[in-house]
Amino acid sequence: MAKVVLITGASRGIGRACARLAGACGWSVGVNYAGNEAAAAEVVRDVEAAGGRAVAIRGNVAEEADxxxxxxxxxxxxxxxxxxxxxxxxxxxxxxxxxMPAARMKHIFDVNVFGAYLCAREAARRLSTSRGGRGGAIVNISSAAARLGAPDEYVDYAGSKGAIDTLTIGLAKELGPEGVRVNAVRPGLIDTDIHASGGQPDRADRLGMTTPLKRAGSAAEVAEAVIWLLGEESSYVTGALLDVAGGR
Known part of the structure; x- marks a missing residue:
């Protein structure tokens, strides 16, 4: 039977690339999205075309009931x-x-921190062997901003991703005895539309040239690291913060 993975924010960017690759690797994929139903439906079709099973689920990760x-x-x-x-x-x-307005900072932390903690908690409840689960893996998507700070741009976002790093380290220690591995991937300058939502659609290409590899990364490159951390090939890896940042 195919393994089942839930990917939050899977209708775009890195989440979408992870869903597509998971499907190609034979996973059944829960495609969570916040509002773009058409984009989520397209990802479901892509997963199915790759040979996997998928379902789209609308939900706000910052809402416990969702x-x-x-x-x-x-x-x-x-x-x-x-x-x-x-x-x-x-x-x-x-x-x-x-x-920065307080409302902006609250929104960033509600989604990026509180939402991530809620999802990790729910996964821990379901995966832990002492609670009837089969064990498994959690991969948190952090950011190179957690160690760079994103000065003059997004220090609130950087701080939210610092919390993800800490969640990863602590939860890996909690859940190791429960058969659950917990790791984080920290993307750098990746060519996705999140930069446009921050008002800088050319940011990845512009700053990517300053990295040792002299280019931005792709969502597909990040997905390769994520899917590796989900699989048995990384069976002795937990509590790791894996940079996919071109040396930045």
Whole structure:
């Protein structure tokens, strides 16, 4: 039977690339999305075309009821959960911290931190062997911004991803005895539309030239690292923060 993975924020960018690659590797995929139903449906079709099974689930990761329903829907449609890719995240426009409205910062932390913790908690409840689960893997999507700080641009986003790194380290220690591995991937300058949502659609290409590899990365390159961390090939890897950042 195919293994089942839930990927949050899977209708675009890195989440979409992870869903497509998971499908190609034979996984059954829960495709969570916040609002773009058409994009999520397209990802489901891509997964199915690659040979996997998939279901689209609308839900706001910052709402506990949505998160609980999301996990229940995945298991009802696809079977018991084996893995979570904790990917959903948001970014605000480029700004100095001194100029950031409180509402913007709250939204960033509600989705990127509280949402990620809620999803990780729900996965821990379902995967832990002492709670009836089969073990499994969680991959949190952090960011190179967690160690760079994103000065003059997104220090709120960077801080939210620092929390993801800490979640990864602590949860890996909690869940190791439960048969669950927990790791994080920290993408660098990746060519996705999250930069446009931050008001800088050319940011990845522009700053990618400053990396040692002299280019931006692709969502597909990040997905390769994520799917490796989900699989048995990485069976002795837990608590790792894996940079996919071109040496930046």
């Amino acid at each position: 998160v609980t329903a999301m996990f229940e829907t995945v298991e009802t449609a696809l079977g018991p959960l084996d893995a979570l890719v904790n990917n959903a995240g948001v970014l605000g426009p480029k700004s100095m911290l001194a100029d």
